[in-house]
Amino acid sequence: MADPILLLRPVQFVDTPVGAPEGSVARLAGGMQWFAAYEVTGPDGRRIVPVAELPSLGARARRLHDRIIAPRPPLALGARTLRFDQPQVAAILNVTPDSFSDGGRHAGDPAAAAAAGIDQLAAGAALIDLGGESTRPGAALVWEEEEAARVRPVVERLAAAGALVSIDTRKALVMEAALAAGAAIVNDVSALLWDDRAMPVVARAGCPVILMHSPDPKQGGHGRVAYRDVVAEVFAWLEARIDACVAAGVDRARILVDPGIGFGKSLADNLALINGLATFHGLGCPIMLGASRKRLIGALSDEAPADRRLGGSVALALKGAEAGVQLLRVHDVPETVQALKVWRGLRDQALTRPGRGSE
Known part of the structure; x- marks a missing residue:
């Protein structure tokens, strides 16, 4: 840097x-x-x-302060509204045969995938984040037409059931197909850098977009770099991407940011980002945290496999809530929602009486 x-x-x-x-x-x-x-x-x-x-x-400090304290207005998306005045859960739903977390459980069965998404909504998710291509390290690139064919029928079913859907993709054609089928938000792990057509698609659609940091978005997002100060460098990168999107016609009020836990970052980098989450409010955008079942949990817990990382995932979700993160992207919806309800109860009680706390 x-x-x-x-x-x-x-x-x-x-x-x-x-x-x-x-x-x-x-x-x-x-x-x-x-x-x-x-x-x-x-x-x-x-x-x-x-x-x-x-x-x-x-x-600059006054400008950052103004962004940090400014309320994040809700997103009115058709009949659904996504609020940011308290932490919300975005449920991960994969329709890939090679997902690291579910082993392709819903691949090739749109009806079952949509039913699983409806169950996630019933469990308390505010948003279904649907992906048709794995972004784990070493995953094979999926042809855009195939990816679109995977997600389109699931989006259609979820939207018909009244679900709020974000499409997790870096490909413009898939974005277009999913938005046409009823998705409301684009979630791009490359921050609209992988596909040259992605930025115009989002700007033209006027939809909200989630910009995630990775050190090499054109190459898949997992290239390892040596950070001098990972929080400062990720902040500066996201700040530049927000400015680029606004210049291209994307409404700043419809931009969310994600620090990209696990993408091209060491264990120490990931922990520093999670400890520094509150810094990212200085970007003035709602924050998404996607740390559920990530490798860092296994690294801190005797190499626990992905399906045995529930405790660590909930711990990271609560850490995000404490830092004011508005959107928590998780696999384990009922458990995370329950944890947040308890957290919310504690906050409600604390706010009703004078008290003092510490960081």
Whole structure:
């Protein structure tokens, strides 16, 4: 990375703003979290600065602060609305024969796949994230027509049942097919860089788009690089992609970001990103966290295989909720929804009485 950029990470979270001196705490992205200070990272290193002293840090800090505290407006998508004032679950639904997480359970059976998606909605998911191509390391490239044929009938069934669907693809033709079939959101692991037609498709459709970081989106996203400061570098990369999308005609209010856990990052990189999640509110967009069943869980738990990573997945989802992440992309919907309900109950109770907390 070139010269260090100024970044703000909300820290010193508090239970409630009640009783706090005016201007001493701020609300995180219009959500359920309040904080009293920033960890400021810049050319001079890192330091903790109280929220009340933020104006002294200059124009960029004020701009980041304004983005960090701004409420994220809901997305009205046809008859469905996706809210961002509390963490929501995006359910992973794969229709690939080589998925790392489900072994191709729904491949070739659109009716069964759609039924599984309906079950995920009934379990509390706000969104079904449907994928027709595996993006695990070493996965084979799928011809775009084949990928479209996999997802189109599933989208049609889910949309007919009233589901909100995002299409997890990097191919413009698949985006077009899925949007025409009733999908409402594009989720691209290449941040619209893999296919040159993807950006115009999204801009023309006017649909929300999730931009995920990877170090080599044109090559599949898993190339390993040496980061000096992974949080700062991923932040700068996503900031540049947001600006490029806006310049191409994509509405900034319809952009979400994903730091890309597991894509071209070491265990240390992934852990740093998860610990630094709150920094990404400075982009001014809702954040998606996709850490469910990822390799880092196995690396920290005796090499547990993908189907034995539930505990770690829920732990990471709750870490995301604590950092104000708005959308949690998960495999295990009932368990994650239950964990978030308990978390929400704790937050509701804390907000009703004066109290103090720490980061």
